[in-house]
Amino acid sequence: MAEETQSKAPEAGAAPAPAQSGPGAGPRGGGRPAAGGPGGRGKFFRRKKVCKFCTEKIDAISYRDARLLQGFVAERGKIVPRRLTGVCTTHQRRLTRAIKQARNIALLPFATRH
Ligand SMILES: [Zn+2]
Numbered sequence: 652m653a654e655e656t657q658s659k660a661p662e663a664g665a666a667p668a669p670a671q672s673g674p675g676a677g678p679r680g681g682g683r684p685a686a687g688g689p690g691g692r693g694k695f696f697r698r699k700k701v702c703k704f705c706t707e708k709i710d711a712i713s714y715r716d717a718r719l720l721q722g723f724v725a726e727r728g729k730i731v732p733r734r735l736t737g738v739c740t741t742h743q744r745r746l747t748r749a750i751k752q753a754r755n756i757a758l759l760p761f762a763t764r765h
Contacts (some may be wrong), residue, residue, distance in 0.1 A: 702739035704746075712745045714752035724750060 704712065714720070723731050723738070723746055730750055733743040 700737040702737060702742050704742040705739055709742075712742065712749040714749040714756070716749075717753060720746070720750050720753055728754070 704710075712719070723736055725731055730747055733740070736743075738746060
């Protein structure tokens, strides 16, 4: 098996969240939506509530695909709940496993022989 593990420290500053300007961020104070009611939850970006893996027909989630996994891990390394990601239960489980495996690899030194 070819090892392609990237020895990345988990505490290293990951890329910050995407700074997406929401709607109504224009400088011109034109039509301002009346959004002053209670319970105004900040929905920065809404994702499709469809499992990405089902959509792309990805069956096995590889722990080596760090790029993919990072999309489902918060900045602190927490696994994002599927509520937010929209991943289905089956894939969330596989995803969780993959992330944990990836973590292990990143955390443990590659060679620990004496
Ligand atoms: Zn799925």
